[in-house]
Amino acid sequence: MKLSTYNFLTSMAIKGVKVGFPLKLTISKKEVVESEFNPTFVERILPKLDWSAVYGAAQVAELTEDIPAVQPENIGENELLLQKLHHLLFEIDVLEGQLECPETGRVFPITDGIPNMLLNEDEV
Amino acid sequence: MTSYRKYILWFAQEHVDFRVQEFDSLVKMFGLQVRRLTEQTLKPFWLVEFRDKEAALKYASRSVLLRAIFELYAHANNLTEFHETLRNHVDTNRHALAGYFRPDTSFKIVVETYNKHFSQREKVAKIESMDYLPIEGTVNLKNPQVEWWYIEFWGLDPTDVPPEPKDILFGRLLASGQRHLIKDLSLKQRKFIGNTSMDAQLSLLMANQAMVREGDLVFDPFVGTGSLLVSAAKWGGYVLGADIDYMMVHARCRPSRITQKVREKDESIRANLKQYGCADRYVDVVVADFSNRLWHPRISFDSIITDPPYGIREATEKVETKNSSKDNSRREDMVHYPSTSHYSLQSLYGDLLEFAARHLRLGGRLVCWLPFHREDYDPKMVPHHQYLNLLANSEQPLTGNTARRLLTYEKCSEYSSPDRSLASATQMSTLPQDFRDRYFNNDLESRKDRRMRKAEQREQGRVEMEARGKIPSNGRSKKCSLNKARFN
Numbered sequence: 039m040k041l042s043t044y045n046f047l048t049s050m051a052i053k054g055v056k057v058g059f060p061l062k063l064t065i066s067k068k069e070v071v072e073s074e075f076n077p078t079f080v081e082r083i084l085p086k087l088d089w090s091a092v093y094g095a096a097q098v099a100e101l102t103e104d105i106p107a108v109q110p111e112n113i114g115e116n117e118l119l120l121q122k123l124h125h126l127l128f129e130i131d132v133l134e135g136q137l138e139c140p141e142t143g144r145v146f147p148i149t150d151g152i153p154n155m156l157l158n159e160d161e162v
Numbered sequence: 163m164t165s166y167r168k169y170i171l172w173f174a175q176e177h178v179d180f181r182v183q184e185f186d187s188l189v190k191m192f193g194l195q196v197r198r199l200t201e202q203t204l205k206p207f208w209l210v211e212f213r214d215k216e217a218a219l220k221y222a223s224r225s226v227l228l229r230a231i232f233e234l235y236a237h238a239n240n241l242t243e244f245h246e247t248l249r250n251h252v253d254t255n256r257h258a259l260a261g262y263f264r265p266d267t268s269f270k271i272v273v274e275t276y277n278k279h280f281s282q283r284e285k286v287a288k289i290e291s292m293d294y295l296p297i298e299g300t301v302n303l304k305n306p307q308v309e310w311w312y313i314e315f316w317g318l319d320p321t322d323v324p325p326e327p328k329d330i331l332f333g334r335l336l337a338s339g340q341r342h343l344i345k346d347l348s349l350k351q352r353k354f355i356g357n358t359s360m361d362a363q364l365s366l367l368m369a370n371q372a373m374v375r376e377g378d379l380v381f382d383p384f385v386g387t388g389s390l391l392v393s394a395a396k397w398g399g400y401v402l403g404a405d406i407d408y409m410m411v412h413a414r415c416r417p418s419r420i421t422q423k424v425r426e427k428d429e430s431i432r433a434n435l436k437q438y439g440c441a442d443r444y445v446d447v448v449v450a451d452f453s454n455r456l457w458h459p460r461i462s463f464d465s466i467i468t469d470p471p472y473g474i475r476e477a478t479e480k481v482e483t484k485n486s487s488k489d490n491s492r493r494e495d496m497v498h499y500p501s502t503s504h505y506s507l508q509s510l511y512g513d514l515l516e517f518a519a520r521h522l523r524l525g526g527r528l529v530c531w532l533p534f535h536r537e538d539y540d541p542k543m544v545p546h547h548q549y550l551n552l553l554a555n556s557e558q559p560l561t562g563n564t565a566r567r568l569l570t571y572e573k574c575s576e577y578s579s580p581d582r583s584l585a586s587a588t589q590m591s592t593l594p595q596d597f598r599d600r601y602f603n604n605d606l607e608s609r610k611d612r613r614m615r616k617a618e619q620r621e622q623g624r625v626e627m628e629a630r631g632k633i634p635s636n637g638r639s640k641k642c643s644l645n646k647a648r649f650n
Contacts, residue, residue, distance in 0.1 A: 039448075043448065046460075047456060047457070051454035051455050074442045076377060076442075079377040082377060082379075086461050086462055087460070151446075152412060152447055153446075153448050154408060154449040155449060155450040156481060157451070157454065158500045159481055159483060159501055162451075162481055
């Protein structure tokens with residue numbers, strides 16, 4: 039799972055959960071897959087992101103020196119930051135780990151890089 | 163001053179119903195100015211006008227239904243008029259065309275006839291009939307610098323070939339369409355395929371309908387083996403998928419190839435993208451149930467391309483809802499697979515349109531298939547949504563009485579109903595009956611009827627045979643005694 043996907047996943051389908059975001063991420067195994075830096079794409083995806091979850095992901099991935107805690111303005115002009123965002127969001131692949139619902143503590147496992155967001159029949 | 167130039171489009175005579183829609187989608191995607199001169203869209207040769215050569219090349223750079231595009235020199239409905247037009251064209255554009263006729267420019271003339279066959283000798287005679295062309299270059303059949311095409315169209319009906327060609331066209335080859343991709347992305351060579359992987363041509367067509375462009379974010383909520391993501395990634399989209407089937411997404415389900423006993427370790431959707439050199443375009447796949455909300459409201463996709471399960475080769479399922487958990491004896495540490503229940507096509511399409519209305523960007527497109535039985539097709543059965551415009555709807559026949567329609571929707575206004583209880587914006591006159599039930603149980607004749615009819619036929623055959631005086635051999639007892647002999 040890439041950390042960009044992490045920014046979009048919620049647990050709001052669980053019965054009684056209101057927001058279900060951001061999920062608590064734990065990484066037990068990750069790999070870095072280099073991919074081509076596409077500044078326009080990173081810029082286009084920026085408005086869709088929740089910065090607190092971006093920063094949260096950076097904390098778990100131990101990249102806090104690259105990513106500021108508060109979203110700076112005019113990121114589009116800051117090529118260096120865009121590159122770092124690209125690295126954080128698209129090059130770090132969580133192979134094993136888990137996502138935890140902030141409200142109920144329900145755990146969603148990540149295996150072979152694929153998160154399993156399925157709920158059980160008594161949870162929906 | 164506005165000026166247009168005329169071109170010949172040569173289409174493959176396949177998926178004809180999709181031709182106009184693909185053309186319109188690509189024209190809209192590139193923002194081209196175009197005038198279509200051919201009214202009968204079933205014809206494999208169209209005359210169109212583009213603003214300039216660049217526009218024509220842009221169109222050819224994406225079309226999968228287009229074989230090739232030519233710069234028109236002459237078009238007529240009979241031979242005399244044709245030669246006159248061609249002679250005039252070459253004469254009036256003498257200076258512009260001079261470069262193609264120069265002695266140091268090698269050339270080739272191809273004769274293409276539709277719906278009538280000609281021998282090589284006859285084709286050469288057709289080329290000779292244009293001996294007034296001021297060509298000075300040398301012939302090079304393998305690798306010519308200029309390629310001219312002489313095209314005759316002899317109607318569409320092979321049982322009713324007219325005495326004279328209906329259209330005669332002559333033009334210079336400008337570019338080929340993208341049909342080579344059909345072979346490049348063929349499922350035969352693909353690493354990871356499943357029972358319902360979409361073939362390369364149709365998935366490329368779907369990506370064209372969705373107007374996938376460089377840097378788009380594309381989502382498939384019923385991703386399966388990711389066959390639709392391949393084509394979207396090929397056109398430069400960043401792809402994301404989800405599916406309820408854990409074994410499928412992890413490529414651990416039963417293999418679909420007859421020669422393959424177990425899945426290989428490295429099969430995956432990502433491996434497919436890597437195979438075609440677009441691994442960079444892979445974002446993620448997720449195991450998730452489409453009937454439950456998963457995605458953050460902020461996410462917006464540029465397009466959603468999907469082929470939902472029809473319930474025939476892949477099950478239509480969602481996680482079952484149970485209110486009591488009294489029969490639940492599992493412990494925390496036990497692996498549990500949620501039981502699934504039937505997900506009717508009706509509620510599936512309702513959910514899909516609602517999801518698209520919520521999560522598409524304004525102007526983004528939803529492209530999906532709708533299966534149905536041809537005899538009860540009614541344009542009213544196509545689902546509608548107040549925030550989505552239905553732009554295209556074309557049919558592909560599947561079996562004798564089933565078919566599917568490729569639906570293209572475009573989001574036309576911003577979603578503004580966050581209240582889930584109000585979200586019945588999808589209008590869908592009830593699908594007559596569930597596709598699966600109808601497919602298996604409500605055939606034109608039921609299975610029992612067919613069995614009885616066949617038995618009756620056999621009985622009649624036996625009676626006739628006896629009447630002819632032939633002694634029936636008891637095949638069954640013969641086989642039984644043969645088997646007995648083998649074991650004794």
